Amino acid sequence: MGLLTNLKDSVSRVTDRLFASDDPKRIGIYGPPNAGKTTLANRIARDWTGDAIGPESHVPHETRRARRKEGVDIERNGRSVTIDIVDTPGVATKVDYKEFLDHDIEKDDAIRRSREATEGVAEAMHWLREDVDGVIYVLDSTTDPFTQVNTMLIGIIESRDLPVLIFANKIDLDEADIKRVADAFPQHETVPLSALEGNNMDEVYDKIAEYFG
Amino acid sequence: MPHQCTNCGHIFPDGSKEMLSGCPDCGGNKFQFKQGSVDDATDAPDAPSDSQPAADRSTDSPETTSTAPESPDKTATGESSTPTPDPTSAPDPQTADSPPTTADPNTTGEATDSAVADAGDAELMDSTSSQDGESPAQSTARSDIVSDDELPDAPPSEPQSPTADEPRDPATDPDTPADETASEGLDQLRKELNDQFESIRIVSPGQYELNLMELYDRNEYIISLREDGRYVIEVPDGWGTDEPN
Numbered sequence: 454m455g456l457l458t459n460l461k462d463s464v465s466r467v468t469d470r471l472f473a474s475d476d477p478k479r480i481g482i483y484g485p486p487n488a489g490k491t492t493l494a495n496r497i498a499r500d501w502t503g504d505a506i507g508p509e510s511h512v513p514h515e516t517r518r519a520r521r522k523e524g525v526d527i528e529r530n531g532r533s534v535t536i537d538i539v540d541t542p543g544v545a546t547k548v549d550y551k552e553f554l555d556h557d558i559e560k561d562d563a564i565r566r567s568r569e570a571t572e573g574v575a576e577a578m579h580w581l582r583e584d585v586d587g588v589i590y591v592l593d594s595t596t597d598p599f600t601q602v603n604t605m606l607i608g609i610i611e612s613r614d615l616p617v618l619i620f621a622n623k624i625d626l627d628e629a630d631i632k633r634v635a636d637a638f639p640q641h642e643t644v645p646l647s648a649l650e651g652n653n654m655d656e657v658y659d660k661i662a663e664y665f666g
Numbered sequence: 667m668p669h670q671c672t673n674c675g676h677i678f679p680d681g682s683k684e685m686l687s688g689c690p691d692c693g694g695n696k697f698q699f700k701q702g703s704v705d706d707a708t709d710a711p712d713a714p715s716d717s718q719p720a721a722d723r724s725t726d727s728p729e730t731t732s733t734a735p736e737s738p739d740k741t742a743t744g745e746s747s748t749p750t751p752d753p754t755s756a757p758d759p760q761t762a763d764s765p766p767t768t769a770d771p772n773t774t775g776e777a778t779d780s781a782v783a784d785a786g787d788a789e790l791m792d793s794t795s796s797q798d799g800e801s802p803a804q805s806t807a808r809s810d811i812v813s814d815d816e817l818p819d820a821p822p823s824e825p826q827s828p829t830a831d832e833p834r835d836p837a838t839d840p841d842t843p844a845d846e847t848a849s850e851g852l853d854q855l856r857k858e859l860n861d862q863f864e865s866i867r868i869v870s871p872g873q874y875e876l877n878l879m880e881l882y883d884r885n886e887y888i889i890s891l892r893e894d895g896r897y898v899i900e901v902p903d904g905w906g907t908d909e910p911n
Contacts, residue, residue: 550872564872568891571866571874578881605878 481585486543542573
């Protein structure tokens with residue numbers, strides 16, 4: 454079963470590539486809040502363009518509008534792959550201003566952030582529907598991946614037949630459990646990494662070139 | 667208070683759900699309150715010149731008034747007709763008063779700078795905050811009863827209420843019909859409206875619940891939430907129109 458699925462995916466990717474246009478693929482970086490999406494986006498952008506995409510923060514929902522970096526050339530094995538990166542706000546089914554209060558944010562500001570974060574989720578879902586050709590799904594490997602948001606988003610991505618890579622982020626932390634992430638979505642390739650520390654980025658770029666090139 | 671299509675003048679009786687799917691005559695999706703008695707406002711088209719334009723929607727571009735019937739959500743006046751049981755509170759009927767913008771984050775990033783207020787305890791699609799200076803037309807539009815022929819899926823004399831699951835004191839509900847048939851129809855109507863509209867629920871100011879599938883399934887997308895439960899949506903170009911652009 455797994456073999457057949459992998460074979461089918463490989464054939465599908467080759468076929469897609471044969472008929473793909475020369476336009477760079479637009480790759481959406483998705484995932485729940487605080488998974489490290491912006492850190493990853495900045496890591497990729499800095500590695501290949503020298504620029505960052507957006508501010509990183511421990512505060513959830515720091516990214517409240519989708520941010521895009523176009524024309525990121527990734528060189529792998531003598532060839533260059535160009536992608537557009539879209540760093541999206543973290544997707545959640547509930548947004549509560551109280552979670553910001555723990556980060557020394559005043560109530561009024563927390564309420565505003567909460568509203569903007571909600572708008573950000575709407576925007577992220579809109580991009581997923583309209584504007585991405587592939588998805589990097591970032592998960593915090595120190596947390597349980599079996600959540601409603603993850604299941605729903607992966608399901609939507611699958612329903613659209615978008616190529617998707619699961620990135621098990623934060624492997625530099627002791628509590629990281631890569632296997633748990635891989636077991637949660639066995640139908641997809643899981644790549645461990647630490648976007649913050651830059652661990653395993655070679656494999657990250659190999660896979661990006663393979664899936665989205 | 668009946669509504670009137672700003673494009674062709676088609677008049678919708680008070681509480682009509684028909685307009686939620688766009689004007690059946692011209693496909694228009696901008697409406698304004700129509701002054702006059704409810705009895706006058708059946709299906710007879712009327713010239714828009716004698717009506718009262720609502721708020722800031724009196725100027726419509728041709729392309730934004732030509733969407734097809736499958737574009738229910740842009741006409742946010744529909745669900746604001748009777749969203750709250752209190753006839754003294756006045757929702758602003760214009761929940762889509764900003765022009766559509768593009769989905770590009772570079773251009774929409776600054777669209778959300780409105781301050782948060784304390785009146786956001788309504789569903790996204792509702793406009794339940796109290797406002798000063800409500801006209802009698804608006805008050806009537808919210809509190810009047812939906813006519814039988816406008817609600818084929820519901821029994822007659824249904825109060826139209828898309829806010830079924832809101833944390834609102836039931837004691838303040840208006841004279842809801844007590845018989846089971848009415849209750850069943852009301853549930854049906856609520857479900858229908860919730861299915862149609864609900865993608866974000868404002869539990870309280872700063873607290874939101876999101877229906878991800880609903881957000882994903884929507885053609886348009888919500889650009890910004892306003893403090894009073896209003897929202898701004900972006901409507902795709904040529905969305906639901908039959909006309910070539």
